[in-house]
Amino acid sequence: MLTETSAQDSVSDFAIDVRSGLTKSGQKEIPSKYLYDEVGSALFEVITLLPEYGLFRADERLLREHAGEIAQSLPQGRVAVAELGSGSGKKSSWLLEALGALQPTVYYPIEISQAALDQCSKELGRMRNVKINALRQPYLEGLSSVAAGRKQDERLLVLFLGSTIGNFERPVAEQFLSTVRQTLNPGDALLVGADLEKPCSRLLPAYDDALGVTAAFNLNLLARMNRELEADFDLGAFRHLARYNAAERRVEMHLVATREQTVEIPRAACSASFMLGETIWTESSHKYRQNEVAQMGSRNGFRALRQWNDEEWAFAETLLIAE
């Protein structure tokens, strides 16, 4: 999940981004990382349990069913596993178990949520042959420290799961892969979990569920501005919208003004006026073609070794090896 910088962003970073995103001309927008305050992160956990949100279970299924094969695909020897945005680490436990059965393994969950890291150490702490070193840092900073501190004979496996890559604009995702590659040595590996294109009839309910949890997750951004920036958003004057942008192959989340209004945001030193129907764009979830991650990898110094696809929900784990 995109919790990379949210807990470390100060109120003033939030205020700056809100001010620039809501006062610019054209489409209003706020970066999706701000969806994940304490309330937003808890709501996201609930989203992962919803029947409509099949991608979380697809990711979990693939990792559980193919943990042994993924572990066997890696060069043998000591392995350090760095997970970018690990959450509680539950999804990685099967793979760590399989790796631990083969060789001594060190697991570095990289997360900025201390609560998630604590849960991770508690839940995975007793695995045989697996040592946990939690890092409370943004993804790339954490990865650099792991890479810098690794032992000479240790291979690095980086996990970037859950289709978090989909929350980046495509060029940013590509740049991200390139930056990750620069921290790796040839032979190191990157496992990317990505949600694939599928019919809108399956995709849209995943982002607009019947219980309204995703709507609450989205609307919480307005509540967060009220809490932290003393804004006076009336949550009843906005509604959640999830729409598929076919040209960009992504689901976009927006908050739609249901009446004309002006909102004061004192701690961002601005006000924002909305016309009826105007939206704040709060998140994009890009959907990938089956071979797209492999192609992005090969443009950025990796070769694709293998891919595992889920049969119930189009989702792929692609194992890239640094060349």
Ligand code: AVI
């Ligand atoms: C974290 N990320 C992969 C989720 C997604 O599917 O883009 C965030 C999310 N937004 C709405 N529902 C879930």
